[in-house]
Structures are given as structure tokens and as C-alpha cells.
Amino acid sequence: MRGKDHLFYxxxxxxxxxxxxxxxxxxxxGRKNSRYLALFQAINQQDEYSELPLKREFGKKLAxxxxxxYEAILRAMRDYQSKKSYKTRIKxxxxxxxxxxxxKLYEQSKNRLEEAKALASELQDHLAVLExxxxxxxxxxxxxxxxxxxxxxxxxQEGKHHLAILEYELQLHDSYDRLGVDIxxxxxxxxxxQLAELKHKYADDLSxxxxxxxxxxxxxxFYQIRALYNRLSGxxxxxxxxxxxxxxxWSGLVKSQQEDFFIFMGDASNVLIAxxxxxxxxxxxxxxxxxxxxSPPSTHGQKLLFERVSIYRLxxxxxxxxxxxxxxxxxxxxxxxxxxxxxxxxxxxxxNLIILxxxxxxxxxxxxxxxxxxxxxxxxxxxxxxxxxxxxILKLIVTYQSDDYQKIENTLRAIKRYFDQNRxxxxxxxxxxxxxxxxxxxxxxxxxxxxxxREFKQQIQEEQLQVPNGLDELTALWIDDLLKGP
Numbered sequence: 001m002r003g004k005d006h007l008f009y010x011x012x013x014x015x016x017x018x019x020x021x022x023x024x025x026x027x028x029x030g031r032k033n034s035r036y037l038a039l040f041q042a043i044n045q046q047d048e049y050s051e052l053p054l055k056r057e058f059g060k061k062l063a064x065x066x067x068x069x070y071e072a073i074l075r076a077m078r079d080y081q082s083k084k085s086y087k088t089r090i091k092x093x094x095x096x097x098x099x100x101x102x103x104k105l106y107e108q109s110k111n112r113l114e115e116a117k118a119l120a121s122e123l124q125d126h127l128a129v130l131e132x133x134x135x136x137x138x139x140x141x142x143x144x145x146x147x148x149x150x151x152x153x154x155x156x157q158e159g160k161h162h163l164a165i166l167e168y169e170l171q172l173h174d175s176y177d178r179l180g181v182d183i184x185x186x187x188x189x190x191x192x193x194q195l196a197e198l199k200h201k202y203a204d205d206l207s208x209x210x211x212x213x214x215x216x217x218x219x220x221x222f223y224q225i226r227a228l229y230n231r232l233s234g235x236x237x238x239x240x241x242x243x244x245x246x247x248x249x250w251s252g253l254v255k256s257q258q259e260d261f262f263i264f265m266g267d268a269s270n271v272l273i274a275x276x277x278x279x280x281x282x283x284x285x286x287x288x289x290x291x292x293x294x295s296p297p298s299t300h301g302q303k304l305l306f307e308r309v310s311i312y313r314l315x316x317x318x319x320x321x322x323x324x325x326x327x328x329x330x331x332x333x334x335x336x337x338x339x340x341x342x343x344x345x346x347x348x349x350x351x352n353l354i355i356l357x358x359x360x361x362x363x364x365x366x367x368x369x370x371x372x373x374x375x376x377x378x379x380x381x382x383x384x385x386x387x388x389x390x391x392x393i394l395k396l397i398v399t400y401q402s403d404d405y406q407k408i409e410n411t412l413r414a415i416k417r418y419f420d421q422n423r424x425x426x427x428x429x430x431x432x433x434x435x436x437x438x439x440x441x442x443x444x445x446x447x448x449x450x451x452x453x454r455e456f457k458q459q460i461q462e463e464q465l466q467v468p469n470g471l472d473e474l475t476a477l478w479i480d481d482l483l484k485g486p
Contacts, residue, residue, distance in 0.1 A: 007043060007069060007073075008043055008049035010070065011043050015300060016299075016340075017299055018299065022072075022073055022076045025079070026040070026072065035058075036065050036069040036072060038058075039054070039058060039062075039066065039069050040069055042058075081298070084298060086258070087125065087259055089119060090120050093113070093119075094112075094116055094131070094135065096109075096112045097112040097113045097135060097139075100112060101139060104142075106139060106143035107143075113132055113139065116128070116132050117132045123253075123256055123259060124215050124216045124217065124253070124256065126215060126217075129158075130163065130166070133155055133159045133162070134159075136155055137152070140152065140155075165214065165215050165218070168218055169217045169218050169221065175202060175204075175225055176221050176224055176225050178202075179202065179229065182198060182201075186198075190232050190233060195233050198229070198232060198233075202225070202229065206229060216250075216253060216256065219245075220250075223242045223246040226238070227239050227246060227270070237278070240274035240275060243270045243274045246270065250264055250267065257294075259297075261297055261298070261301040262300075262301070262304060265305065268287070268308070269308055272284065272287060272288070272308070272312050276319075281319070288309060288312060288313055288316065291305065292309055306335040306339055307339075307341060307345045307349070310332050310335060310349050313328055314352035317356050318359065321359060323360055325356055325357075329357075332353060336349065343379060343380050343384075347380060350387075351391065351469070354370055354373075354394060355474065358394060358398070358478070359477070363398040363402070364398075366394065367399070367402070370391050370398065373388060373391045374391055374392065374395060386426070387469070389419075389426070389427045392415045392419070392431075393430065393471050393475075395415060396411060396415055396438060399411040400438050408438070412435060412438065412439070415431070415435070416431075416435060419431045426467070430471070433456065433459060433460075437452060437453075449482075450482075453479045453482055453483060457476050460476055
């Protein structure tokens with residue numbers, strides 16, 4: 001049984017173009033669908049799901065209307081996605097072949113099956129090839145040729161070949177999934193005894209050589225197993241190499257990348273993380289450029305690509321202390337307007353963007369983005385509290401940089417009230433220190449500011465508070481810039 005809010009979350013997951021497609025599709029269906037179209041619009045307008053106003057408007061049949069609407073949306077999305085999905089095309093060709101076979105149009109059915117097999121082979125979808133193989137065997141019994149015996153034997157051998165590939169794929173899938181269970185058991189680096197036990201458990205897979213002449217899925221899983229094992233054993237370098245080989249498995253498989261774009265992006269993200277942790281910044285930058293040049297097959301794919309590339313590009317620019325940031329900021333600003341990101345991803349991008357601007361001394365722009373976070377409490381709720389709280393720390397600093405005394409005083413009071421109500425915050429003690437320092441700076445005699453700043457920096461270094469998101473280090477860098485001034 002579906003929960004009461006499942007329809008709400010399904011509707012909220014739709015992109016603008018998908019909502020437009022569904023609306024047009026429902027309107028084409030005639031007046032009988034106007035009721036659930038009205039329900040669709042009513043739910044879409046809600047920020048949080050509430051059943052009561054819907055009951056008032058739609059009455060006792062609300063449950064039935066919701067069920068029909070849920071199915072109608074999924075049906076419309078199947079139609080919407082089918083134009084872009086190669087695997088859906090294979091299923092359509094199989095359905096066509098069945099219809100033609102039942103009408104004894106065997107030559108036409110054969111053509112459809114051959115087209116489906118060519119596409120399945122290109123995608124290395126061995127399960128689909130096996131299904132097509134069985135359909136072809138059924139067909140040639142009704143439509144035998146002069147070479148009937150040879151064709152039957154050829155299909156039998158083909159079936160065995162693809163079945164062997166699938167068996168090997170499944171063996172690697174099994175090991176990968178079991179290793180995933182062990183990852184959950186051992187979230188940190190293993191000791192020698194645990195590592196020996198794990199190596200013995202997966203000896204068969206770890207002793208294998210790279211499967212160069214087998215399927216894409218086997219190669220991908222093989223290197224994923226290596227990557228997870230090296231992660232557990234603490235071998236960062238070999239883990240990075242294995243993740244790169246996972247990504248290399250996709251090379252040349254353009255249609256597979258399009259068909260399984262979200263999986264492909266997951267593999268690309270693993271390489272980005274590994275190369276970033278290894279400080280291979282040149283390789284990291286090249287991979288970002290390659291990803292930036294992709295053409296995702298759907299709005300959701302475009303949104304995912306923007307999200308991942310933006311987060312990692314900001315990390316790259318922050319860590320290289322680049323001042324050439326205008327083009328990246330423009331792209332990110334346009335993407336934030338275009339895509340409706342989830343709250344967590346949006347906060348990550350905004351906060352890293354703010355840090356980049358802060359490091360480059362562009363405090364007025366920081367102020368704009370900080371206000372977007374701070375003034376949108378309803379949207380973010382309890383999402384990434386570390387970022388929401390950290391934004392208020394940075395707000396104090398950038399407001400101080402404005403030299404607007406009244407604005408600084410108002411900000412000091414507002415943020416003090418916030419942290420007084422959130423004393424359990426990891427930033428609470430650091431906020432008190434920063435608040436006190438800014439108050440001292442405001443009342444300092446000329447020439448005393450640098451002394452106060454040095455004392456604050458020394459306090460930060462001595463106490464080692466481990467402030468989240470490195471804001472203690474960021475504050476120290478800000479102090480250093482001020483100390484360099486006149």
C-alpha cells in the first residue's frame with residue numbers, strides 16, 4: 001500500500017518539462033481526466049503535503065482520484081522517457097515482433113527481432129539478447145529456411161555464449177554486493193587480521209586477472225570489487241587506479257552512457273573523489289572538463305551533471321586558490337536558476353561558492369548568497385545544519401567588512417540570538433569568540449585593531465576547536481589578509 005504522501009513526492013520529483021508533458025497529455029485525454037488534472041495542480045501547489053484541504057475540495061473519492069493520478073503520471077512518464085531510452089526501444093521492438101508473428105507476418109517479425117538484437121548487442125545487454133534468441137527460435141520453426149538446421153545450431157551456440165557471459169557477470173555481482181555488506185561492517189580501515197579474513201573470503205575474485213575480453217558489466221564489476229577491497233585495506237592509490245578502470249569500462253559505449261547516465265555519473269564521481277583526495281589536481285581538472293562536455297539524455301540527467309560538476313569545480317577552485325573564477329560563477333548562477341535542486345545539494349553548492357568568493361575578498365557577493373541561505377529557513381528546514389550555522393559565522397565577518405556600523409550591530413544581535421537558541425551547535429563557542437572580537441574591533445582606538453586580530457588568531461590556533469567546514473582556518477586566513485593591510 002502506498003503512503004498518503006507518495007503522490008506528493010512523485011509530483012515534486014517531476015521537472016518543469018515533465019509536468020508540462022503530463023498536463024498536455026491529460027488535456028488530450030478529454031474531460032474525464034479533468035478531475036485528476038485539477039488534483040495534480042492542487043498537490044503541485046503545496047509546499048508540504050496536507051491531506052485535509054484536498055479532502056475538502058475532492059471529497060470522498062480522493063483516495064481513488066489519487067490512485068488514478070499516480071498511475072496516470074507513471075504512464076505519461078513511460079511515454080516521455082521511451083523516446084530517449086534504448087532499452088525501451090528494444091522492448092517496443094519485441095512487442096512489435098510478437099504482434100507481427102501472431103498475424104503470420106513472419107518476414108516483418110524477423111526484421112524487428114534483428115533490429116532489437118543489434119541494439120541489445122551494442123548495449124551489451126546479454127539478458128535481452130537471450131530473450132531475442134528464444135523469440136528467433138520460435139520464429140524459424142514457423143518460418144523455416146533452406147538453412148534451418150544451421151540457423152538452429154547457430155542460435156543454440158549463441159545462447160550458450162551469452163548465458164556463460166551472464167553467469168560470470170552474476171558471479172561478480174554477487175561478490176560485489178557481499179563486499180558492499182562488509183563495507184558497512186567495517187567503515188574504517190581494517191586491521192591485519194580483518195584484512196586477512198576478507199582477502200581469504202574473496203580470494204577467487206581477487207586472484208583473477210583483468211577480464212579484457214568479456215562484457216562491459218563484468219569489467220566494471222571486476223574493478224569495482226578491486227576498488228572496494230583497496231578502500232577497506234587502506235590502499236588509497238590502488239583504490240584510485242581501480243576506480244579509474246571502472247570509468248574506463250564505459251569508454252566507447254556512448255549509448256550505454258546515455259541509457260544509464262546516473263550510474264555512469266556515479267562512477268565518474270568516485271574517480272573525482274579519489275583524484276581529489278590524492279591531490280591529482282591536473283587529472284581532476286581534465287576530468288571535470290570532460291564531464292562538462294557531456295550531453296545528458298534528460299532534464300534529471302542535466303540537473304545531476306550540473307550538481308556534481310559544480311560542487312567539484314568549486315572544490316578545485318577553492319583548493320587551488322584561483323582568482324579566475326568569473327566564468328565558473330556565471331555557469332553556477334545560471335544553473336541554480338535553471339534547475340530545481342534538492343535542498344542538500346543546493347546548500348553545498350551555495351556554501352562552497354560563498355567560500356570561494358570569501359577567499360577572493362569579494363565580500364559583497366558573499367553577502368548576497370549568504371542572505372539566500374539565511375533567509376530561506378523554511379526551504380532548508382533541518383537540512384545541512386552545519387552549513388546553515390556556518391553561514392551565520394561568515395555573515396558576521398562579511399558584514400564587518402562592510403564598514404556599516406548600524407548594519408554590523410544589527411547582525412551581531414541577530415546572530416547572537418540565533419546561537420543563544422542553538423547552544424548545542426558545534427559553532428557555538430567559536431561564535432562567542434568571533435562576536436567578542438568584532439565588538440572589540442568596533443570600539444578599538446586607532447592602531448589597536450591588529451593587536452586584537454593577532455590575539456584572536458592565537459586563540460584560534462591554541463584552542464584547536466575543530467570548527468566544522470574549516471571555518472576556523474578560513475577565519476585565520478581572513479585575519480592574515482587584514483594584518484597585511486595598512
